Amino acid sequence: MSRRPLAAVAVGVGAAFGVLLVLLEAVAVPRALVLAVDDGAQLAAVAGAALACARAARREGQPRRREWLLLAAGLGCWTAGQVLWTIEEVVLGREVPFPSWPDAGFLGFTCLASIGLFGWLRGGHRAAARWRDILDGAVIATSLLAVSWVTVLSAGTAGADDLFTLALSLAYPVGDVVMATLVLLTLSRVAPVERATLVLLATGLGGLALADSAYVYLVITGRYGSGDLLSAGWVTGFLLIAAAARCTSDADQGPTAAPPATAVGMQSGALLALPYVPLAVAGVVVVHEQVDVPGAASAELGLGILLVLLVLGRQLVALGENRSLVAALQRAHDDVRRQSMHDSLTGLANRVLFNDRLEHALAVERDAPAGSPQNGPGAGATVSVLYCDLDGFKAVNDEHGHDLGDELLRQVAARLLAQLGPGDTVARLGGDEFAVLLEASTDPLFVAERLVDAVRRPFQLAGRRAVVSLSVGVASVTASDGLTSTPSLPVSRQLLRDADRAMYAAKSAGKGRAMVAEHVRPAVAGS
Incomplete structure (x- = not known):
């Protein structure tokens, strides 16, 4: 009853x-x-x-x-x-x-x-x-x-x-x-x-x-x-x-399905x-x-x-x-927000946060008056994207297992961070692909070559030696290029596309090197 x-x-x-x-x-x-x-x-x-x-x-x-x-x-x-x-x-x-x-x-x-x-x-x-x-x-x-x-x-x-x-x-x-x-x-x-x-x-x-x-x-x-x-x-x-x-x-008295929250x-x-x-x-x-x-x-x-x-x-x-x-x-909200904006494996920014900061950097560059401190006298590149991909990562992952592969990605992330300044952004886009945003660099190729040299040094993974290299594609834009987006291709996507193409050109040229996108400025300028 x-x-x-x-x-x-x-x-x-x-x-x-x-x-x-x-x-x-x-x-x-x-x-x-x-x-x-x-x-x-x-x-x-x-x-x-x-x-x-x-x-x-x-x-x-x-x-x-x-x-x-x-x-x-x-x-x-x-x-x-x-x-x-x-x-x-x-x-x-x-x-x-x-x-x-x-x-x-x-x-x-x-x-x-x-x-x-x-x-x-x-x-x-x-x-x-x-x-x-x-x-x-x-x-x-x-x-x-x-x-x-x-x-x-x-x-x-x-x-x-x-x-x-x-x-x-x-x-x-x-x-x-x-x-x-x-x-x-x-x-x-x-x-x-x-x-x-x-x-x-x-x-x-x-x-x-x-x-x-x-x-x-x-x-x-x-x-x-x-x-x-x-x-x-x-x-x-x-x-x-x-x-x-x-x-x-x-x-x-025992565990049962909880009633509706209301x-x-x-x-x-x-x-x-x-x-x-x-x-x-x-x-x-x-x-x-x-x-x-x-x-x-x-x-x-x-x-x-x-x-x-x-x-x-x-x-x-x-x-x-x-x-x-x-x-x-508030702590839980901050944790959730951080998790939604960062890569859980490496702690780097993820694709969402990287795109957000790239859009912000381009907006600042577009709205800054000529000759202002943001872009200098108009000669230097102030917004650059470095698209990075590890060479030989699949071999290390297959030979040593996924755990050591994850450890390699964490060590690569640490080395990339060590070569960058406090105002730069480095993100893991997925797999073994990384991206770097430079908002005030006049020589992004020099930074890219530093990253290549940093990754070239051997890694120690649980007592095992692993060697990989880094291919980097560089795409840059300044206010003088006329930051114009098209409905189908925003400036941010143009930069990422050209940096990605330059990265694949670096791989084709022998891997473990950095190359600059040749046609990025015409693509960005648009008309």
Whole structure:
């Protein structure tokens, strides 16, 4: 059965049980029968929930085995306490005093269930995220404590007969505050694939916490009696916990396909605000108590001030997290941009970046006035492209393998960079082809010959000697050439084309040399 029908059944049975208790009181049936029905239903519900959690823990491949075992153990403590309560009230026919031995079992459940809930919050979070969780927990706990103080705790401290009774009166609502805090934190932090099951579990635990707090308040004020409508809250809570345990499965708890990003974002937006719901309630309660109740205790005011300080601290942590996130996004953006513009093997510029810088250099040259510092008096070549290709690379790659071939390309890139100035650009266009952009050189052939000489020296590749050479084609242009593009052939492509042709001419002439394109200026000038 899916979650929704099970939840509906649990709530329906709990409501029906509440109606039954009301009807039994209305028709004035013997008090012993009412108590037997009440205690028996509670015992059956908690024992069933304990068995359901134990079965969930025993399922093969259950990653939350420890958490479900702790819940089962906690429910087992409550079962033991309920057995003692039933014996005292139904079998022996005596009113159960407060405090009594059954209280140990009930409080044992609170401790073990809280530890189990904490298991869902464990994880390798960053320090900032851990501080955020701590402050969120403190905000929730203080908010609930403020509400509990006004509604339950203040009455408990005033009506307790001795220190032990006082401590036990405080233990119930304080324990419920801790458990409710963990419930809200778990719902707002847990992975989406586990959230549906935890909603059932959290609703059940929340129902128990409310029923516990109401029980302590009624006991302190002398208005509690077994068999009243409050028992339906416990029964419903246990049935919802059993439904959560019944629904959990390997598919629910294990890795599954992630939901659409939009759905996750919508869920997260609502759940991120969940810890602040108790804060709003506490604010209303504290303000009402201070304004409308003459002589209200200063404890409420102190809790209110503490809440303000905690929220301010939480916002400071959020600001720090946001700054770290923005910095991380900027670094990621820069990394992606660099990867899109650079060759991953050599770290040199790639074809995209080379073309971009070539276009920019030509635009600057075209727009610079004659005689300006960019191009001098108009005589020297200021934009040159050197198209380079390794001779003998395929033989090295075939003989020594691709890994050493890649290492050779990296060493060639380093040697080319060492021969160039800070304003020059060297790129790997693909394979064993490189290109160099000179933006302010009056003698590009001299630079090309330096590159040829640098590559001619032998390379050491993992203890092996490799010899290759470099063929370079040179194409240059100045503003005096009339930088005119045609629709089908921009100036940048003309330069690359002529440099490529010159490179192949160098290969045909014997390799390992540099040659200048003879007809580059007429091609660039165009008319």
